[in-house]
Amino acid sequence: MIRKIYISLANRSMQETMVNRTSFILNIGASFLIILSSYYLWKAIFAGRDQLGGFSWEEMKAYLIISFLSNTILSYFSEVKISQKILDGSIAFDLLKPIDFQKARLAETVGSSVFEGLVSVVLAFLFLFLYEGVAVPESPITWVFFIISFILYSVYFVFGQRVFWESPWQGLL
Amino acid sequence: MSIIEVRELTKVFRQPVKGPGLAGAFKHLFTQKYVEKRAVDNIHFSIDEGEVVAYVGPNGAGKSTTIKMLSGILIPTSGHVSVNGLIPHKQRMENARSIGVVFGHRTQLWPDIPVMESLTLIKDMYDISSEDFKKRMDFFVELLEMSDFLHVTARKLSLGQRMRADLAAALLHEPKIVYLDEPTIGLDVAVKQQVRSFIKKINREKHTTIILTTHDLGDIEELCKRLIIIDKGQIIFDGPLESVTDQYARERVLHFQVMERVENPHQYLQGLPGCRLEEKSDTHFSVYFDKTLLSASDIVSRFLGAANIIDFKIDEPKIDDVIKHVYEGKLHLDPREESV
Numbered sequence: 001m002i003r004k005i006y007i008s009l010a011n012r013s014m015q016e017t018m019v020n021r022t023s024f025i026l027n028i029g030a031s032f033l034i035i036l037s038s039y040y041l042w043k044a045i046f047a048g049r050d051q052l053g054g055f056s057w058e059e060m061k062a063y064l065i066i067s068f069l070s071n072t073i074l075s076y077f078s079e080v081k082i083s084q085k086i087l088d089g090s091i092a093f094d095l096l097k098p099i100d101f102q103k104a105r106l107a108e109t110v111g112s113s114v115f116e117g118l119v120s121v122v123l124a125f126l127f128l129f130l131y132e133g134v135a136v137p138e139s140p141i142t143w144v145f146f147i148i149s150f151i152l153y154s155v156y157f158v159f160g161q162r163v164f165w166e167s168p169w170q171g172l173l
Numbered sequence: 174m175s176i177i178e179v180r181e182l183t184k185v186f187r188q189p190v191k192g193p194g195l196a197g198a199f200k201h202l203f204t205q206k207y208v209e210k211r212a213v214d215n216i217h218f219s220i221d222e223g224e225v226v227a228y229v230g231p232n233g234a235g236k237s238t239t240i241k242m243l244s245g246i247l248i249p250t251s252g253h254v255s256v257n258g259l260i261p262h263k264q265r266m267e268n269a270r271s272i273g274v275v276f277g278h279r280t281q282l283w284p285d286i287p288v289m290e291s292l293t294l295i296k297d298m299y300d301i302s303s304e305d306f307k308k309r310m311d312f313f314v315e316l317l318e319m320s321d322f323l324h325v326t327a328r329k330l331s332l333g334q335r336m337r338a339d340l341a342a343a344l345l346h347e348p349k350i351v352y353l354d355e356p357t358i359g360l361d362v363a364v365k366q367q368v369r370s371f372i373k374k375i376n377r378e379k380h381t382t383i384i385l386t387t388h389d390l391g392d393i394e395e396l397c398k399r400l401i402i403i404d405k406g407q408i409i410f411d412g413p414l415e416s417v418t419d420q421y422a423r424e425r426v427l428h429f430q431v432m433e434r435v436e437n438p439h440q441y442l443q444g445l446p447g448c449r450l451e452e453k454s455d456t457h458f459s460v461y462f463d464k465t466l467l468s469a470s471d472i473v474s475r476f477l478g479a480a481n482i483i484d485f486k487i488d489e490p491k492i493d494d495v496i497k498h499v500y501e502g503k504l505h506l507d508p509r510e511e512s513v
Contacts, residue, residue, distance in 0.1 A: 008297040012283055012290060019285040019326075093281040095246050097298055098269040 005099055006107040013111030032123055035068045039127075062137075065124050066146075072120035081108070176350060176382050177220040177243065182252035184213040184238050212238040214406035215252070222349070225376050225383040227397035227414070231500040235406040236386045240352050243384070244274055257349055270299065273348035275339050277355030282327035288338045289323045292345060299346035306345075313341040316371050333364035340368065344375060350382045351375070357389050369395050390492055400492070402499055409499065414492065421498075422490035427460045427472050428453075432481035441475040448472070464490065 018024060042064065046057045055063070082105055085091045094101055137143060190206040191197045213235040220226055230236050241247040242254055245261030245268045254261055261268040282291040296306045314320050317337040322330055330338065336356065343351065353372070357365045373396060375381050385396060393400065393414065400417055402410040410417065434455040442448055448462035460472050469487055476482060 004300075005294075005297040008294050012286055012294055015290065016283065016285045090279060092241070092246050092276070093274075093279070095265065096244055096269055096272070096274050096281075098266045099298060100266070 003099075006103055009104055009107040010111030010114070013108040014115045017112045017115045028119055028123070031068070031072060031120060032127075035064065035123065035127055038064050038068075065127065069117075069120055069124055072116055174222055175219040176222040176257055177218075177384075178253070178255040179216060179218050179239075179243075180253040182213055182216050182239070182242065182254060183211065183250050184235075184242060184247060185250045186210045186212055211406050213242070213249075213403075216403070216406075216408045218401060218408065218411055220382060220384065222382055223376070223380040224399060225372075225385065225397050226399045226401060227393040228384050228386045228401050228403065229388070229393065229496060230403040234403045236403055237354060239403070240274075240354060240384070240386065244272055244352060245269065270346070271349045273343035273346070273351045275336075275343045275351070275353050275356050277336070277353075277358040280327060280335055280339055281342055282335070282338055284328040285326055287324050287326055288319075288330070291327065291338075292323075292342060295342055295345050301346060309345055309347070310341075313344070316374065317341060317367065332359050333361060336360060336364070336368060340371060344381075347379060348381065350384070353383060353385045353387075355387050355389075356385070357387065357392055365389075365391070372396055390496065394492055402496070404499060417495050418490060418492055421495040422492060423463045423465055424461055424490050424494060425464045425469065426488040427462065427469055428486050428488070429458050429460070429476065429480070429482060430484040431456050431458075432483055435476075435480045438476070438480075441479055442472070445471065445475070 039061070042060050043057075046052060046060065050056065052060070085094065094104065097104070137146070186209070187207045188210050189201065190208055191201045216235075216239070228236055228239065238247065242249050243256055243261060245256075245265040248262045256268055257271045259268045259271075282288060283294070292310070293306075295301075296303075301309075314323070317340065319334075319337055319341065322334045322338070325334075327335060327338065340356065356372070357368055360368065369392060372383060372385075376383055376396075383396070385392060387393060398414055400410065400412065400414045401408060435458070438452065438458055439450050442450055442460065445462070445467060447466045448460055450458055450460050452458045462472060473482075473485065
């Protein structure tokens, strides 16, 4: 059973994500601009071609959506926050609490990601609605590999904590 | 009964030595040199349950390093620490349940959510029942006058409000031991007094053991009966505050206000041991004397016939003087003689 504190931590982390209305709206706008600009860039590259490097235009659209979702759900923000705590010493407070450090940080990351993720899912579906849909893989094995790769993507989270031993958090990424 | 036991505790840090300028930084890329810094050097002490102890020393003396080892954040290089029967760095989570920590320079509150949200988070963290939480919050809100800012985000609080909220956050789970690292730093007189009264009350009513590191001597005099002085990683004094004052803060000052200037006032002190005179203005001079060698009346009697005295007052020696001298390296206390 998950201790209540980890749910509370995720809750507070979610609250912090929503705290600044202007930056929140700007972030949504910026995310949408990113997905739109990549879409038109790749559309121009694919103009007059059926395939490029083995990818069809439909598959490329699926790739764009997935990379957008993974980037926003497990955002840059989470791992920077962990590294920052270590660098500025505020980690001392986390270690003074009777809770597991890793689980607590994971709860915070999940908390902020859930909200950021919800927003990006809405954006992705809006995009799909506006731009005729994408090719969805049919084979269940592809879906399994996708989920595994998505979990492995949380390597960001792991690397954030590497700062315990080395100062620059982005060195190995 | 001792709640904290520290024996032969040492913490050594490895510090990089870099040459000056760009050349030094570049050289360090290839050949690293390190020196060992003994932040805490073979210290011993024990603290009883319910004691309020001032743990003082100049900057860089090893105070915070000791507190970090006691709270389990730092692993000692050697020696033994026991807090409430636990070894803090090996049983960090169990130890965390029985301690509370306030760092004057930092906050444990979440910056962008209301103070109350941070406090309810702590409620869940220590599994405090809703009933206890309400009771304790009522106590803190009344004593620390927190009702005005519980709904405000921590980032928007004034320093005094932030410190009061941090005290509540650190004590919400009613820890047996509280480490206060400069809890009154930067606070105005009124809030400082409020914080001190609160700490006193917590100690008196809950029998909480308090270790206070501070540079504010008012905090020490008002709150602590025992003083531990650390310098260059070593404990140079551990004993009752009074004994320090009695033994080392002997200098009293007698200030004279006179009607007209006294010609060469120094002559009247001839033959009196261990005293000196300082002329502050034409009509004001002060005599510094060792209270164990002379009494105030010895001095006053010398001036009675010679000066038309309007008023005089005595400044009693303060712990400030002793600690200031230790910080300046002018006073060397021998721990073997003074330890209790």
